[in-house]
Amino acid sequence: MSSDGDPLSSVEVKIIGLSLFTHHGVTEAERELGQRLELDISFDVPDCDAALTDRIDDTIDYGEVADLVSMTATERSYRTLERLCYVIAERLMERYGCMAVTVRAAKPEPPLPLAIGEVAVELLREAAVEEAEPGDG
Template identity: 60%
Template sequence: MSPDENDEFEDDLDDELEDEPSEPVVTIEINGLSLYTHHGVSAAEREVGQRLVLDLRLEVGDCDATITDRVEDTIDYGEVCQVVALVAQQRSYRTLERLCTAIADRLLDQYDAETVWVKASKPEPPIPLPVDDVSVEVFRESDG
């Protein structure tokens, strides 16, 4: 096969691959999960508690639910909310960084997600200046 014929063959192969539909990539997002928790640097924050707002993103990749339409073939976002509430309320952390990491690690351990992103916001942070909120984000990737 001459170099010109080889180039034409590769171009035809590329065209065929482009015509095939790609697998859908699934991302599950949960925004504004509001929980009353006991996290913070000060003893008062940990004792009295405060509301946190959590946003989550789980990259599932391709999943069977795009074909089967069965919740069993994807990650159930209602169940994810329950897991996050449990992690956030079962113990107290000083930093939002540690809380977000604990949540991300639990989600990666429990679900078949490629990546997990967790954002925790304090709408009423204990600081003497006016702010809308403060937040911390953690991004984790699956080892597998």
């Protein structure tokens, strides 16, 4: 419970299945031709009062998040999904002050000679917790 007696709440926002046409991949052909990428995003919402107030201004606009992720995924090409996921997580943390972000990027039609449903990378990025300085105890 908080100091004023209200129970503490944790809010996590999820965007599942954001489908984008991108130009990421190890091979030049993947980067040149492009392919569909499916993104799942999950992150904590710091200081979210919307559960109590029901006001849009007290939470994060999902459309704005989707736009930021879309812009990040399409503005340049990365060789690895790991790097793409990291950059998306960093931008979300910078923009919204999140302490933790999970980004999953999947290629539903990977350019492989085998029948594979998808290949995916999932990255969890957490903000560094600053350690107390000696003598602060």
